[in-house]
Amino acid sequence: MEQLTQQIASGLANGAIYASLALALVMIFVSTDHINFAQGEMAMFSAYLCWQVMQWGLNFWIALPLVALGSFLAGVAIQRMILQPLHNAPVLSVVVVFIGLLTIFHSLAGGIWSFTIKEFPSPFPKVAFAGSGYLGSHQVGMILVTLLLLFGLYAFFRFTPLGLAMRAAAQNPGSARLVGVRVDWMLALGWGLAAVVGAVAGTMVAPVVYLEPNMMASILLYGFAGALVGGISSPGGAVAGGFIVGVLENLIAYFGNLLEKTSGIYVIGNGEKLSVALVIVIIVLTLKPDGLFGQVSIKRV
Amino acid sequence: MATTTNPTSQAPVAAPGGVAWRPWWIWIGLAGLALLPFVGGKTGLISNFAFLQLSLMIVYAIAVLGLNLLTGFNGQISLGHGAFFAVGAYTAAILIDQANWPFWATLPMAALACFVAGYLFGLPALRLEGHYLALATFALAVAVPQILKYRHFEPFTKGVQGINIFKADPPFALPLSSDQWMFLVVLAVAIVMFWAARNLLDSRIGRALRALRDQPLAADTMGVNSSHYKAVTFGISALYTGVAGALHAIIFEFVSPDSFRFELSIAILVGAVVGGIASLPGAVIGGVFVQAIEKYADALTKKISATVHLPLELQPWTIYGIALIILIYTMPTGVAGGLSTLRRRLKRP
Numbered sequence: 001m002e003q004l005t006q007q008i009a010s011g012l013a014n015g016a017i018y019a020s021l022a023l024a025l026v027m028i029f030v031s032t033d034h035i036n037f038a039q040g041e042m043a044m045f046s047a048y049l050c051w052q053v054m055q056w057g058l059n060f061w062i063a064l065p066l067v068a069l070g071s072f073l074a075g076v077a078i079q080r081m082i083l084q085p086l087h088n089a090p091v092l093s094v095v096v097v098f099i100g101l102l103t104i105f106h107s108l109a110g111g112i113w114s115f116t117i118k119e120f121p122s123p124f125p126k127v128a129f130a131g132s133g134y135l136g137s138h139q140v141g142m143i144l145v146t147l148l149l150l151f152g153l154y155a156f157f158r159f160t161p162l163g164l165a166m167r168a169a170a171q172n173p174g175s176a177r178l179v180g181v182r183v184d185w186m187l188a189l190g191w192g193l194a195a196v197v198g199a200v201a202g203t204m205v206a207p208v209v210y211l212e213p214n215m216m217a218s219i220l221l222y223g224f225a226g227a228l229v230g231g232i233s234s235p236g237g238a239v240a241g242g243f244i245v246g247v248l249e250n251l252i253a254y255f256g257n258l259l260e261k262t263s264g265i266y267v268i269g270n271g272e273k274l275s276v277a278l279v280i281v282i283i284v285l286t287l288k289p290d291g292l293f294g295q296v297s298i299k300r301v
Numbered sequence: 302m303a304t305t306t307n308p309t310s311q312a313p314v315a316a317p318g319g320v321a322w323r324p325w326w327i328w329i330g331l332a333g334l335a336l337l338p339f340v341g342g343k344t345g346l347i348s349n350f351a352f353l354q355l356s357l358m359i360v361y362a363i364a365v366l367g368l369n370l371l372t373g374f375n376g377q378i379s380l381g382h383g384a385f386f387a388v389g390a391y392t393a394a395i396l397i398d399q400a401n402w403p404f405w406a407t408l409p410m411a412a413l414a415c416f417v418a419g420y421l422f423g424l425p426a427l428r429l430e431g432h433y434l435a436l437a438t439f440a441l442a443v444a445v446p447q448i449l450k451y452r453h454f455e456p457f458t459k460g461v462q463g464i465n466i467f468k469a470d471p472p473f474a475l476p477l478s479s480d481q482w483m484f485l486v487v488l489a490v491a492i493v494m495f496w497a498a499r500n501l502l503d504s505r506i507g508r509a510l511r512a513l514r515d516q517p518l519a520a521d522t523m524g525v526n527s528s529h530y531k532a533v534t535f536g537i538s539a540l541y542t543g544v545a546g547a548l549h550a551i552i553f554e555f556v557s558p559d560s561f562r563f564e565l566s567i568a569i570l571v572g573a574v575v576g577g578i579a580s581l582p583g584a585v586i587g588g589v590f591v592q593a594i595e596k597y598a599d600a601l602t603k604k605i606s607a608t609v610h611l612p613l614e615l616q617p618w619t620i621y622g623i624a625l626i627i628l629i630y631t632m633p634t635g636v637a638g639g640l641s642t643l644r645r646r647l648k649r650p
Contacts, residue, residue, distance in 0.1 A: 035432045037380075037439060082626065091431035092378055093629045096574050099380070099567055100625035107616035217563070221443050224436060266452055274444040275451075281440045285433055286425040 013139035015246020016146035020201035021223030022238035031190040040220030041105035046199030060123035075195025120206035231291025338481035362588025367541030373579030376514030381438030383566030389543030390550035411547035419539020442566035449558035463557025577635025
């Protein structure tokens with residue numbers, strides 16, 4: 001039982017990362033109807049940038065805003081320069097461009113910083129506190145930062161005029177344009193914000209999985225799974241989905257282990273993490289493509 | 302079903318994707334290729350290694366053709382065709398390694414296994430469109446190496462170590478090396494498969510596929526059984542890519558889980574996009590491109606880095622990505638599409 005609680009707690013910590021990546025995916029999906037396959041590599045690249053700035057001698061908490069700003073600008077630039085001209089292109093073109101971006105970021109990171117694994121120090125002080133038997137200080141920090149990010153974004157979209165304009169541009173571009181919202185720039189802003197969220201997720205997860213160009217592959221897959229479980233059109237749902245998937249992942253591994261210990265039959269373990277994500281993605285997509293909290297999409301003839 | 306296209310108005314025009322064929326020069330070219338081992342091999346002009354490269358190009362052309370059938374002609378996006386390539390390769394390798402089958406007998410089995418795998422994956426994929434299907438197949442591609450390493454498969458797949466197999470010697474005491482012989486085999490298989498694909502696309506099935514791609518609702522209303530056709534197309538597409546995988550295993554003499562990483566699926570997609578997504582000649586161009594990049598991109602990128610004095614080591618995949626994005630802007634129908642547009646412009650007075 002102790003172990004089970006432990007597993008759930010660390011599942012929540014992983015879930016925080018999936019949730020923030022899912023959030024970044026949803027922000028782009030809601031405003032442009034695109035699934036950004038390069039999101040994971042963008043986050044990985046931001047994490048590398050942050051590591052580089054820290055190597056130059058800056059503190060993490062100074063480096064992170066700098067990198068977030070850089071990621072924001074890069075996200076806006078990518079949308080304006082690469083994706084904006086494709087807004088009427090078929091889905092395949094957009095997907096191919098995302099794959100192109102993915103390979104570019106992946107290989108650039110490898111070329112600049114080499115493919116060897118680097119350690120990324122945890123930015124959180126090691127403090128003992130209540131419940132520390134279950135969670136390390138970095139994991140608690142991860143969860144707190146994710147929740148902070150979520151509420152920050154919620155407040156931004158709910159209470160600021162710019163947030164309102166962005167929501168309008170996403171929901172009804174035509175009418176938004178008529179009342180003077182610069183829809184194109186709102187989409188670019190959405191991309192920038194998604195890049196920032198990704199950057200935060202990347203720097204938070206880097207101390208856990210270490211820094212290397214491949215670090216985001218499985219995390220992105222779980223981010224997708226989280227976004228789909230919660231509903232890829234609902235930011236709150238995506239965050240919930242991320243946490244759900246994180247806990248689910250750990251529980252499956254836990255019960256797999258338990259089964260092996262008690263009956264000696266190996267069914268599933270840590271080696272099948274990606275397959276679990278694959279199964280979750282396919283099940284959700286086929287049975288309930290709008291997720292738990294998403295809006296049902298309607299196709300008009 | 303027969304009314305999906307109007308034959309009288311459509312027939313003289315080449316099908317979209319340029320299935321316009323000039324049989325005589327294609328046959329001459331193929332005959333030339335088939336004679337290569339006898340001419341080049343004897344005189345020593347073409348090394349065994351070069352034959353291996355040529356065989357690999359043809360193999361990738363078949364794999365790309367599989368993706369073309371699905372994505373180009375039926376409009377279903379797959380980022381996970383490396384998975385079917387892996388199924389085909391492992392089917393062949395396991396049958397040769399464990400059951401001592403001759404290599405040619407494993408090809409139909411690989412085809413069958415991949416058709417079933419593709420059909421089964423295609424069934425849930427029926428409900429998915431565009432980005433969602435891309436997402437599901439993306440997940441498949443990322444998970445493939447892990448699935449291959451699954452513990453209960455290990456007696457067959459030998460886990461991370463992979464399977465070593467041995468190339469067949471040419472029969473009837475033909476004066477050929479095994480690389481030259483395999484080149485002929487691969488070429489023959491490719492000819493049969495491209496011919497079958499062309500006939501498939503020119504039949505009523507092919508028309509139904511294109512109708513489902515261009516006007517899914519209209520095709521449905523006209524009585525095209527969309528779920529049946531889409532799942533079968535997924536199966537056929539997987540079959541093509543799987544046979545390519547089996548051939549790859551046979552001529553490469555080795556399979557291991559890490560040969561089938563996400564990059565393989567990307568390479569197949571890149572080949573399809575570069576060649577031209579809805580074109581049979583495009584599949585050949587794509588196959589040549591994939592193998593050429595794999596072989597020469599490393600040297601090319603090193604040269605570029607050296608001449609431009611880049612402060613970092615440029616990776617081949619960076620060029621891949623940039624080429625992909627530029628191509629989508631400049632030649633969305635790929636090299637094959639670009640060429641036929643060019644030809645049409647030149648012909649016009």
